[in-house]
Amino acid sequence: MRVITGTARGRRLKELEGLETRPTTDRVKEGIFNSIQFDIEGRRVLDLFAGTGQLGIEALSRGAASAVFVEQRRQAAALVRENLKLTGFSDRARVVNGEALGFLACARERFEVVFLDPPYGSGLLAAAVEAICRFDILSNHGIIICESPIEEDAPAVKPPYVQRRVYRYGKTKVTVCCREEGQGE
Numbered sequence: 265m266r267v268i269t270g271t272a273r274g275r276r277l278k279e280l281e282g283l284e285t286r287p288t289t290d291r292v293k294e295g296i297f298n299s300i301q302f303d304i305e306g307r308r309v310l311d312l313f314a315g316t317g318q319l320g321i322e323a324l325s326r327g328a329a330s331a332v333f334v335e336q337r338r339q340a341a342a343l344v345r346e347n348l349k350l351t352g353f354s355d356r357a358r359v360v361n362g363e364a365l366g367f368l369a370c371a372r373e374r375f376e377v378v379f380l381d382p383p384y385g386s387g388l389l390a391a392a393v394e395a396i397c398r399f400d401i402l403s404n405h406g407i408i409i410c411e412s413p414i415e416e417d418a419p420a421v422k423p424p425y426v427q428r429r430v431y432r433y434g435k436t437k438v439t440v441c442c443r444e445e446g447q448g449e
Contacts, residue, residue: 265318268294270325272351277318278343287316288381288411292433296409297322299431299440300377303407304328307376310401312364312392317344319379319409324353328377334360334367364388368395374403381411393419393441402443410439 265287267275279287288296296319297304305327311320314333324331331353335341341361348354360367364382378396382388389412396402402425410419414432418439421427431438 265316266290267318267322267325267351268297270322270327272321272325272353275351277316277321277347277350279316280340280343287318289433289436292411292436292438293318293322295431295433296411296438297326299429299438300407300409301326303377303405308332308373308403310334310375310378312367312378312380313382313388314344314359315340315381317347317359319381320357321347321351321353323377323379324356325351329356331357332360332373332375333357334362334364336361336363365391365395368392368399368401371399371401374401374406376403376406378402378406378408379411380408384413384416389416390419393421397421397425404443406443408441410441412437412439 265277306329309323309328309331311333314335317333320331333344344359348357380392414437421441424444428440428442
């Protein structure tokens with residue numbers, strides 16, 4: 265697993281042993297960032313269900329202003345901190361060792377890009393999207409990137425949120441939702 269492009273291009277990131285963490289493949293990650301390449305620079309990013317932190321780190325490498333990484337497992341949160349140190353992004357990042365839905369309920373800031381890659385089949389994707397919409401933590405023109413297995417339904421959103429596009433990469437589906445300008449803010 266490596267950073268694809270930007271200031272940390274080519275840096276290898278550490279991974280956790282075992283099957284609890286399912287890192288996004290380079291192919292899927294490249295597809296995600298190609299679809300949002302003009303929506304990253306200078307933006308505030310939230311990497312919910314961070315795992316190794318690779319999506320938020322990729323965003324920082326591509327010029328995101330800052331990133332918050334939320335990971336429930338203590339060992340994974342420590343690994344995110346290590347990967348941030350390896351890539352030199354610790355000063356632009358905050359790692360929260362806590363439960364994702366609890367973080368959303370208490371969030372006091374807005375983000376322009378949110379990455380959601382929860383454990384497959386957990387029901388957490390739909391719950392996280394619903395919480396993001398309910399607590400309205402996405403700025404206007406903000407984007408939610410949802411990664412799920414191909415057979416899982418895309419998460420439902422309500423105005424001012426809309427589903428923009430769905431991409432398929434083998435057994436993985438990426439749904440891009442956004443908050444429309446001028447709605448509810």
